[in-house]
Amino acid sequence: MSATGDLDVRVPIGLLFTLLGVLLTVYGFLEPAATTAAFTKGGQINMWWGVVMLVFGIFMLLIARPRASRSVT
Amino acid sequence: MASGLTPIGLRWIDYTIIGVYFAFVLGIGWQLRRAMKTSTDFFLSGRSLPAWITGLAFLSANLGAQEVIGMGASGAKYGISTSHFYWIGAVPAMLFVGLFMMPFYYGSRARSVPEYLRLRFDEKTRALNAVSFAIMTVFSSGVSMYAMGALMHLLLGWSFNVSVIVSAVIVLTYILLGGLTSAIYNEVLQFFLIVFGFAPLVIVGLNEVGGWDGLMAKLTTLAVSQGHPAGAYTHAWRGMDAPAHNLIGVEWFGLVMGLGFVLSFGYWCTDFLVVQRAMAADSMDSARRTPLIAALPKMVFPFLVILPGMIALVIGGKGIIPAKIGANGGPLMDAAGRVVLDYDLATPSMLMHLFPNGMLGLGLAALLASFMSGMAGNITAFNTVWTYDLYQTYIRKDADDQHYLWIGRMATVVGIALAIAAAYVAASFNNIMELLQLVFAFVNAPLFATFFLGMFWRRTTGHGAFVGLLSGTLAAAVHHGLTLPYGAVPGVKGGYFGVLDTFPSEMGQTFWTAIYAWTTCFVVTIVVSLLTRPRPDAELVGLVYALTPRPVSSVRAFWERPAFLGVVTLVLLLILNLIFR
Incomplete structure (x- = not known):
């Protein structure tokens, strides 16, 4: 396991998506009418896609190997 | 914006999202900085990664500029037929390399594809392959950088030089710190970022053009108005009897043999860039499953990367793909007096027009991710081939392992410098x-x-x-x-x-x-x-x-066996081709 330095890739992925999810959701909530060019009608996409990413991020964190079992292997 | 693109400006939220992504990319390298103890760690991740990670990296390493931008461009040019680049032009070869070739690549303990040629044939065959491969990786990496710099300049007004240098330095840093593991981890991260950045683009885009049926109807009308057969954009196989009946301009034999057999097998089965990911797997089973695991998402990727191009062609009635600029500064016209579209801008235009601030940052981060991991994939393959197949073979044979680790790091620096040079020499085709x-x-x-x-x-x-x-x-x-x-x-x-x-x-x-x-x-x-x-x-x-x-699978569950995965993939492939024939 030395070449991975005990880093489970699901942890950074989970953290990144959680963080981006929160950012998008909060931004969508604060600025529901965020400027869009020509087409998109619903500015709400920030909010609902933010939630999707947040859920995925948390899911990745949940399935990441817990630290204890990692140090054993 | 002379090309007719009227982008919305970036806001702090977009810069924040892109910044957070960069921070994670570098953070992964930083976390791995102490893990690179031997050359095997640096070049092959110590052959220690599980199949799902190497599988997604196998897919992602190829997901560079040519994929995301080029496939959107081809989607706008050729319609659904572009999926042939995936269904015929990738999946069968991925199955073949996993089921039949990996036993030799992984089993021989070769550290690179050229090294396999050395074991199987002789020194000169290896040298030929190693040299041409090294040149090609640097070139591809340069093309990736060029495309990114040019695109960011056009879309956002960022300086070409700054885009190229910043992305090069980021890629350089995370490979120097964490070697192949760093590249592979970032490829996995990028895989998810692409999925989450492009899926909403397709959803919103389809929504705008009246759903799938609306898109098909609009593309049929467009095909007829351009004098093509009605199914030109919407059917993958219907016009394949003769070059004049389809937009790719090729008949089924040339397509199946040229793309499906020669080019596809030549790339997926012999290119060290992708094979290296499988060589980093923790066991023979994992190595064989690597391309098979990659093949499943590969089959559905057309929906993510090709559909944006198709939608861009018809959205809003006239589409949003800007015209190419001719020598006189006006739109470029072809011989028939029709405007020539700048197809490479199909997907970027979709991002700029359909996403509000926030989502725009996410889409751009996904795009940058694809550029950078495409670059990183080439550089990690380059430094390995340079160190093992050229330096260790021709320059210094019996140094200790730490020396080769150091040479690998130097090769990373030199490779990126050469790629930057290549970036400034790149591109004269309208389609990367x-x-x-x-x-x-x-x-x-x-x-x-x-x-x-x-x-x-x-x-x-x-x-x-x-x-x-x-x-x-x-x-x-x-x-x-x-x-x-x-x-x-x-x-x-x-x-x-x-x-x-x-x-x-x-x-x-x-x-x-x-x-x-x-x-x-x-x-x-x-x-x-x-x-x-x-x-x-x-x-x-x-x-x-x-x-x-014969390799005996040590996996107990039947659904984890390479052969089972292969059969399932093949059946799904057949179904997809029947649906979109």
Whole structure:
């Protein structure tokens, strides 16, 4: 396991998506009418896609190997 | 914005999202900085990664600029037929390399694809492959950088120089710190980022054009109005009986043999860039499953990367793909007086027009991710081939491992410097994909004949392989030099030896160039092998099919077995082709 330095890739992925999810959701909530060019009608996409990413991020964190079992292997 | 793109400006939220992504990319490298203790850690991740990680990296390493931008461009140009680049042009080869070739790549303990050639054939065959591969990776990496710099300048007004240098420094830093593991982890991260960045683009886009049915109806109307058959954009197989009946301009035989067999197998089965990901797997089972796991998402990727291009063609009634700029500063017109669209801007236009601030940052981060991991994939393959196949073989043989680790890091720096140089020399085609395919055709197309004969015919000799490869590449150059796509002038598009034949499209010419190259290599290798002395069987154990014990899967669950995964993938592939025929 030395070449991975005990880093489970699901942890950074989970953290990144959680963080981006929160950012998008909060931004969508604060600025529901965020400027869009020509087409998109619903500015709400920030909010609902933010939630999707947040859920995925948390899911990745949940399935990441817990630290204890990692140090054993 | 002279091209007709009127982008919305970035806001703090977009910069924040891109910044957070950069921070994570570098953070992964930082976390891994102490893990790179030996050269095997740095170049092969210590052969310790599970199959799902190497599988997603296998897919992602190829998901560079040519994929995301080029496939959107081809989607707008060719419609659904573009999925052939996935369904015919990737998945079968991915299954083949996983099921039949990985036992030799992984089982022989070769540290690179050229090194396998050394074990199976001889030094000169390895040298030929290693040198041409090293050049190609640097070039591809440069093309990736160029495309990114040009695109960011056009879309956002960022300085070309700054975009190139910043992305190069980020890639350099995370590879120096964490080697192949860092590259692979970032490829996995990028895979998810692409999915989450492009899925909403497709959802919103489809929503705008009246759903799937609306898109099909609009594309049918468009095809008819342009004088094409009604199904030109919306059917993958219907017009494949003759080049004039489909937008790619190729008939089914050229498509299946040229793209589906020669080019696709030449790339997926022999290109160290992707094979390296499988070599980093923790076991033979994982190595074999790596391309199979990659094949499943690969099959549905057309929906993510091709659909945006198709939608861009018709959204809002007239589409949003800007025209190319002609010499006089106005829109470029073709011979028939129609505006020539800048297809490479199809997908970026979709991002700029459909996403509000916030989502725009996410989409741009996904785009940057694809550029950077495409670059990183090439650089990690380059530093390995340089260190093991060139430096250790020709310059310094018996140094200690730490020396090669150091050389690998230096090769990373030099490789990126060369790629930056290549970036400034890049691109004269209107479609990046076609340029890359042309390079594949000369160098990679004959390769699969060599590997196939090497792995499955024990009589193949080193001299046969070497002469076959050279003849194949030569045949490619000669064929390309004697033919021209319709309407092109002799030069970079071919015809430099005179024009014997004209193809209805550049794609058709490329496919047939590949077919000639492969066939020449195949025949010449056999003839020369029969005339030269074969190696004794004892030396070929583990390298040739007939002399190697079948790999026994140690996985208990049947659904984890490579063969089962292969069959499932094949069935799904067939279903997809039937649905979108």
